[in-house]
Amino acid sequence: MGEPRSVLAAQAMLGEGPVWVAREQALWFVDIKGHRVHRFDPATGDHRSYDAPGQVGWVLPSDDGKFLAGLQQGLARFDPVTGAFDIVATPEAGTPGNRLNDATVDGQGRVWFGSMDDNEEADSGRLYCSNQGVVRDSGLPPVCITNGPAISPDGRTLYHTDTLGRVIHKVPVNVDGTLGRPSVFVTIDEADGWPDGSVCDSEGHVWIGLWGGWRARRYSPAGEIVGEVRLPAANITKITFGGTDLCTAYATSARKGLDADALDGQPLAGNIFAFHVDVPGVPGNLVRLS
Template identity: 80%
Template sequence: MSDVISVLNARATLGEGPVWVAREQALWFVDIKGHKVHRFDPATGNHRSYDAPCQVGWVLPSDDGKFIAGLQQGVARFDPATGAFEVIATPEAALPGNRLNDASVDAHGRIWFGSMDDSEAAVSGRLYCFDRGEVRESGLAPVCITNGPAISPDGCILYHTDTLGRVIHQVPVNDDGTLGAPAIFATIDESDGWPDGSTCDAEGFVWIGLWGGWRARRYAPDGRIAAEVRLPAANVTKIAFGGTDLCTAYATTARKGLDAAALAGQPLAGNIFAFHVDVPGAPGNLASLG
């Protein structure tokens, strides 16, 4: 792996949800607390941001050439040409204190996404599946903060994170899109921070961002730690693989919760970082609208 470099001075309060969009050769990500969607073209250095109407947990490319976004109030279509958001599903209309947090797309075009208590106190976060316009609950037990989820390259395993519990679960994905019984994949020591977003590479290894841990970590499919990459920011939120060979790892980070002294010690917090990996990421999928 190469050295870590800062490639975008994003200064995000809560940078999250990086996703490489192959049709544009661009990295998209969000600043949840800044109410922003961002697009970054590494080849040109061009960076553009879009205002979201509220907190936005993720943005993912869809098969109509546009995007699906996870807003605080629900799932929305997002059109970069106009900057407009159109809410199409509100799975937690009865839980105004919740917000959507993280998501990924499987090979069938289904979006797996989670919610969380915005005050990080109530056990009200759930995992959902958005399947061609309809949202259903996953059946997994609620937690305070859901993270991930990540899908194995063969589509057979979903990795689901209980951030405050410091546990990552692996869950079988059945042929019909339902989930089997979860099992513990990995636990995170208190000294290593909290597990945040996750993604899988082409070998089925799982990359985890560690909030408060100053690092991203690669786990083997059997749950052992295979590698770590240290970053110059404490709050590492998620990894995405980009470039024509998917061998550039991009990391989102956050300034949230850092006081003036902490920020003085990590002035690059909130930026986008990049490093080279020998094993490429798994190719991304497009969300299906049916």
């Protein structure tokens, strides 16, 4: 794997949700605490950002040419031409202390997304599935901070992260989109930080960003560490695969929780990093809305 480099000085307070949008050959990501959505074209260096109406956990490209966004208020259609966010579902209207946190799209265009307690105290975070706009609870037990989630290339396994519990679960995905019984995939040692976002590559290995761990780590489907990349920022939140061959890994990072002394030691915190991987990612799926 290649040496990581900073490719965009985003200086995000809480950079998250990187997604490679093939139709644009561009990287999209969010700054949750900065209430911003970002678009970066690595080929030209063009960088644009959009105001969000509150905390935004992710944006994912949809089959109507626009995006679906996870806001603190709920799911919203996002139009980058106008910059408008239109709420389409509020699965946690009765839990105002929560916000939506991370998401992925499976091969059927279903969105798997989680929530979390914004104060990082209560076990109020749940995992949901949105299928053509119809949202249902996945049935998994609530945790404080849901993360990931990630889907295996064959669509048969979902990886679901309990960040504060330092545990990543693997869950069978049934043909009808319901979930089977979860089992422990990996447990992260305290010295290695907390598991944040995850994504699968084309071999079915799972890449995990480690908050406070200064690295992204690759696990085999059996849960064995098979590689890792150290990065020049402590809080690595998630990676995605981009480029025409999907062999460039892009990592988001965060400045959140770092005092002045910590930032002096990691001035690149909050930036977007890139490094080469030998095993490509999986082409991204579009959110099925139509």
